[in-house]
Amino acid sequence: MARPNDEVAAVLQEYADLLAITGGDAFKSRAYEKAARALAGHPADVSRMDAKALRAVPNVGASIAEKVVAYFRDGSVPELDQARKSVPAGVRELVAIPALGPKKAMTLYQDLGISSVDELAGAIRSERLRGLKGFGPKTEENLLHGIALLRQSGQRVPLGTAMAVAEEVVAALTEVPGCERCAYAGSLRRMRETIGDVDVLVAADDSGPVMEAFTALPFVTEIVAHGAKKTSVRTTEGLQIDLRVLPADAWGAGMVYFTGSKAHNVHVRQIAVRDGLKLSEYGLFDTESGERVASATEEDVYARLGLPWIPPTLREDRGEVAAGLAGELPDVVTRDALRGDLHTHTDLTDGVATLEEMVLAASRLGYAYYAVTDHAPDLFMQRMTDAKMLAQRERVRELDGRHRRMRLLHGTELNIGPDGAVDWPPQFLAGFDLCVASVHSHFALSRDAQTRRLLRACENPYVNVIGHPTARRLGKRTGIDADLDAVFAACARTGTALEINGQPERLDLGDEEILRARQYGVRFAVDSDAHSTPGLDYVRYGVGTAQRGWLTADDVINTWPLRKLKRFLRKEGREETSG
Structure with a gap:
């Protein structure tokens, strides 16, 4: 079911986690984590590669390559099996809790004998963690919230x-x-x-x-x-x-019925009852005669009820039926409408593919333009420098237009600091074609502080897109607490787009926030945030989320022709730079 790449990546990541839990070599743990990411993002099937070919994958050394070969040959990795024996299963379960790292999980087990999520929840409520080094009241609060997130996501x-x-x-x-x-x-x-x-x-x-x-x-x-x-x-x-x-002749009715949502179906059935009809998975039937009047296609079923075909992403009973009856359904954005991707990474920072590989893969998607936006220096673990970024810019300019005449944009993903400042000064930012600015830290600031930092980023004349605006990680971290309506208004006022990040663990902004933001006249960017060539496909999930937010192509800046996009990126009141 899982891609072989994802399967072995999960094995290596588990080994990295176990090394961290047991206090093993931090460098070794990090090496396995990097290798896991590299293999997951590698475009070829790694199960078909020998050790020599595996060593050519970035961050995969000889020892790890041999383990990968052994895993696909024997179905196991002896070192991992041994590490599993040294760490109770319950402790490994604890590490899945957002806000609880491996070292703290091991501390809980060694000092208090806690080896399950339920035991930890009980220990917090009975105040058994009080006095344990590194576990204050705020930590307890965060752990309880993390446990709630874990349990909530466990069923989905x-x-x-x-x-x-x-x-x-x-x-x-x-x-x-x-x-x-x-x-x-x-x-x-x-x-x-x-x-x-x-x-x-x-x-x-x-x-x-x-x-x-x-x-x-x-x-x-x-x-x-x-x-x-x-x-x-x-x-x-x-x-x-x-x-x-x-039956084949019931296909359309079945797709309407089983696509849902429940609330949408109830609304549609109410229209059917009003018209003397009954809708089931087998068709739309005349109540009196029992005659089936529509069933073969969804279009037939909806048309018989006086409705246009409603895109599945809109079927949540959030006004789509009324809009259909009034002829006011939006022509929602599609993946084919995207002309480019404005948020991607290479191996210069935390990506696993080279600039050349990412550009080639993007060109094969038929994009008219493509942006490279590696991390800026304040995300210190990426070790970005001015010189590295300028060297990349020179290479981007060399590659511009070489692949199917696709135009390249050189950008960066800036870090929005706790006070709203970003990594580089204006004179350096002026050299970029676009800047995405994102929250990567200080998630627990007060609502007022979070709002101020986002507003300051929006007002920066060189910030074009607010990346993954709430910084949420589904099932792992809730979004930051900010006055999003104030942020939406600021984005509309300053000409700053909000990102719809297609990473499945983000999908940020979410559909409900998009519905609110569009009321302010905000523009959006649907991006992959790809860290590998397969990751470029994540835009499909961003598009689906954008559709759920009722967005049209005109709402999304990376559906626009390059000339129009560049005008938007200049932001009002700032002249275009030649860098």
């Missing part, structure tokens, strides 16, 4: 994880003889940020072969229910997948 998986599973299922079932159509539906099709379970529909006259192929998929670990019309399984990652088989 990130959009990207669910999408990878669903696409593999759809690809496999499409090849089954007799399968006429196959697609995923449900909250996944609506591109919600987290997914409870995956719904897959198949159109076939005989469900038997499809159900048999479904339950035989290699990543299925449990058959929850098995029937002729519906079968449910659980995967190795604990995700439930529900498969439903429908």
